[in-house]
Amino acid sequence: MLKTKVGYSTLKDSYAKGKEAAKHATVGMRPKLGMMYCSCNDDVEEVVNGAMSSMKGAPVIGCTSSGMIMTNDGIIESEDGFAGLMAFDDRNMTIGVAAHKAGKNAREIGRKVARAAVENAGENYSPNYFYMVASPKEEEDYLMGIQDVIGRVPMFGGSAADDTVEGNWKVFCNDQVFSDGVAVAFFYTDNDIVTSYTGAYRESDNYGLITEVRNDRTLVKIDGVSALKKYADWIGKKPSELKGQNLLVASITKPLGVKDPLGNLTVVRHPMFGDDMGTRTTTDDVINLGNKVVEKTAIVQLEATVDELIKSTKTTLKDVKSQLTTEPAGYFLVHCGGRKLGIGDRIDEVYKNLVEEAHGVPFITVFTFGEYGYDEHSANICGGLMLSFTAFGEE
Incomplete structure (x- = not known):
């Protein structure tokens, strides 16, 4: 025993x-x-x-x-x-x-x-x-x-x-x-x-197709749009508010998720760092994630309260x-x-x-x-x- x-x-x-x-x-x-x-x-x-x-x-x-x-x-x-x-x-x-x-x-x-x-x-x-x-x-x-x-x-x-x-x-x-x-x-x-x-999060109605990924963990584009800009729009923020590690904190109650093929499990992807790529435009802003994502798969915005x-x-x-x-x-x-x-x-x-x-x-x-x-x-x-x-x- x-x-x-x-x-x-x-x-x-x-x-x-x-x-x-x-x-x-x-x-x-x-x-x-x-x-x-x-x-x-x-x-x-x-x-x-x-x-x-x-x-x-x-x-x-x-x-x-x-x-x-x-x-x-x-x-x-x-x-x-x-x-x-x-x-x-x-x-x-x-x-x-x-x-x-x-x-x-x-x-x-x-x-x-x-x-x-x-x-x-x-x-x-x-x-x-x-x-x-x-x-x-x-x-x-x-x-x-x-x-x-x-x-x-x-x-x-x-x-x-x-x-x-x-x-x-x-x-x-x-x-x-x-x-x-x-x-x-x-x-x-x-x-x-x-x-x-x-993850025990709820799925929101915000979702899109991953259209560009760099080095497995950098989410470049969702639906052909800058990933950070798309995410900011989803959660009602400006991309400028999510630069650097501000994104890490803001996304704890509003992370991203990907589903397994049967839909039994939604695996959370934590947006860790908002990168403006050193430019003034928001069209190339990317999200550095804590785990791997794959192009041509869906990603959904999740949410949960602290309670x-x-x-x-x-x-x-x-x-x-x-x-x-x-x-x-x-x-x-x-x-x-x-x-x-x-x-x-x-x-x-x-x-x-x-x-x-x-x-x-x-x-x-x-x-x-x-x-x-x-x-x-x-x-x-x-x-x-x-x-x-x-x-x-x-x-």
Whole structure:
């Protein structure tokens, strides 16, 4: 039977912080895996080293979280940084982990990581479920490479994040710590693992055809019109009001979305940066997105109030719990850092929702700049401004 336990620390010393978090998470446990999340302001290598010293030989994987994490005990944040770790204990579960820094060919790196994780698990077949963490760049290509090796195995996860969108994030897996790359944990188990992956936004009546894209993540034109101008018209703003990171904030409650082919899942695309291309005209203004888009596909403007963003955390946790066929052993909750920014000083309401719905089952919430998952029969996919809530069954 699977057991999970969460430990955390806000000690000033980075090594001691990781050690204490892992020590609390492994009391009475024979851990198979530790999933850990810490502040970008910590000495991340030291946090990881400290955690590994308490993990009884089990692997540690994770990333930096934007501003805070949440556990059953509260919102964990501190000027001295923070670390939180969820430990997994199940004698019938096998885990394989692997990581790789970014390079010239992200898809090939994904293949290498997948092969290494299978080997690390001591197996010769695909896992039942897998976790991916990456820097917020090239995630789709890493995922394709992984699936080239193991096929369409259900996945969950999210990207590394920092506090200011300046690239101060880290990904880590055991003794590997880097800013740009990917890491995975492969789960070999008969236990229930289920994911609820959603943006929980409403679709507006504003939509169009993507007619030009640059470098996968720069949306140049919608319906042949400057993407930023079209979007500004949709939400009742002027393009000049959405320049730079003004767009990132303005779009949290009014992002863009793309649908999977069957229409079961609308994946959010977060407009991150409004670029006027250094010209005075608005006819060439573009939108830099958090994830990939494709020409000749539809894109729709989504919307949600802050009240709805807060409420969605409770309804999504309730949904993922309902998918289990056994009692829950733990919840791993990926919440977009951008949503957190939009929620602002009401973030304590999110915590209250999660505690109320968890009913004492251990959980850890990490705040990311990209969220990964699937819904029903959709493909595995990467999005932004989303929730990827995963439940682990006891059996």
